[in-house]
Amino acid sequence: MVIAGGLGSTVWDFEGNEWLDFSSMLVNTNIGHQHPAVVAAIKEQAEVLTTVAPAHANLTRGKAAQRILDRAGGSFSKVFFTNGGADANENAIRMARLHTGRDKVLSTYRSYHGNTGAAVVATGDWRRVPNEYARGHAHFFGPFSYRSEFWAESPEQECERALHHLERVIVSEGAASIAAILIETVPGTAGVLVPPPGYLAGVRALADKYGIVLIFDEVMAGFGRTGGWFAFQSLAEQEGGLVEPDLITFAKGVNSGYVPAGGVIISPAIAEDFDDAVFPGGLTYSGHPLAMAAIVGTLDAMASEGIVENAAHVGADLLAPGLAELAAKHPIIGEVRGLGVFWALDLVSDPSTREPVAASVVGALKSALFSRGLLPFVADNRIHVVPPCVVTDAEVEKALAIYDEAFSSVAVGTGR
Template structure:
């Protein structure tokens, strides 16, 4: 498909035949988390910044960021150039070798994680959590990992069992995993009457779970700094710091999963930066290079790094620190810093999306609660604001259709619409999206 750039506007030549071919060939693709006979995926022909387009040339605001990962937007020229330049030098190299761009990527990441020692590179977020769990177990000599029910940590052996949602249940083949309820004031498991009470009771619950499991058997507490797929549940002040205190009390590690929340998504380099907490291990992927090339990793504290200074770490991946991926990380983090992209995400959240989504909630009874920060928001949809009963799949399906029809690519999960544009989103684009959400909610609400 050809395209012409005029005054920063991209005019797309339509190619419906290419779209037909893409859909026909998709029959050969086995899709994740899907009934294979019922897939009908949206065909994307190209993208630039916050916009994607289909093979008919129609544009859509990408307020899904794909899987909440294109933090720097589509086809950022500096990142594309970095990948191309590295491809001319060296496309691949074994992980046991020393490679300049891999070291530069590690240093660029550690610049935003003061006090940490090293980075173990993986292919994505799931195997980042997998290896963080392995490190914690070997470091402590213990086995159990405590994580939240409202969580998602990936689709590899231990990561999917650490996950709390339904995807864990058909995959429970890994050992040593325990779950607890984290704080969620809107649907409290603890009958709390305030955010402060929710935090206190959630920490008490976590403490009792660890005590009941035997503190001497617990290797780590693993939580998303802000649970993302579970609903963008921003923890109340003091909760993450309280988990740190519990980890110190019981001699276990605190692993913070920043796969979805990290690298600008919340308007900070890491979501936990706003919560006055120190982790032992930090996992990342997605936003570190917007998924341009698969990469993830574990940021390792000096104490855990030292554990393996005299013993073998029994883990590794053929593509650990892949040069093309490392080059994309270096280019991404440089562009995010020099162009103020993280600050833009924070400002857009505070000045545009936060107030705008609150206005939508006041206008549309379907929206029970608005939660979020930066460019990381969720609309919790309910059949009744009083009972807070979640809406069902037909309502979510209708909303997705109404949004797509109006030129917005949505992210939906359970009873929620997540508002998660790239961190480079502009004020005008955010306002345009808010108007589209308003129209879609009005249409679906009227039909109910």
């Protein structure tokens, strides 16, 4: 597919065909396509200073860091900028190792952390296996009530047993050898797996108990996607209070990828390690002025236009009930899960056994959606419903109708 242009939640080709972008490209265009405030910010910066080495101070970089820290909260003091999410996780892992003097990193099997050396080995999915060259990584199962690894019969059981499993892995791997626990606050590519209440608090408690750095990967879940500035903030109510990590990695939605950028948000205890000691890292384009201008433009527009609040409204008032109605109508939808503009439809061939549908069925659904004017995000046996945070009520209603038609057409075609 060749995309000629886009605006808001819509993209088009050179023939004038249009699609609702309910993929947000790679779940990153949170502010939508061609937002005028972000485009203007990039243009303005280009007239002043297009590039500068990261060793030099730059006003726009400082402004971007301050805006990010303002949204992360008072428990964080500095930002280390990178070029994207994978190298954000690389540098967070490096910081954790230097801070603790330990080597090992624990992460979940259902995860994606990027495609660079350590990040892809921290990743749990199949892409890890042919790339396991980085040392010091071990994996564990996170909670997933619909397809529980723990024979749990309730979210409470899933949480309790998943935390017990994690502690057993910590002890078995040798707690004194573990530098970091790296988890996606809400795993995205793995299936939009909203953790059960109490899980994040439990992981935080285990990290504290064993002196381990806790890293929340918010590359996909951050900056409006879950209906809050960060997913850990969106989940505070269900956790009984704010559960804060030691490091937060981000990218994607921080400026919707208009110019590639990512970074690590750092707590004072770790940031102070490098007040007198050199951090042995750095990137030529770290804190690139055009990317920083895009961040400032994005975060200012999100705040002034209520874009994060819109994502929360769309999730609670439109997608949650609308997708539940689709599931009630179409047995192929085994489970609906998500929040904000971050949802997944788990597709099954049999609702009772929860057997995932065949790839051919997912392919037919993808084609049916595309032909009706919706650009979907498809992963394994799932359709991810992930529009930009600026999506309108009318666009959501249109999309729900398209999903309904597509599921009906595939059900007829497969004899279901």
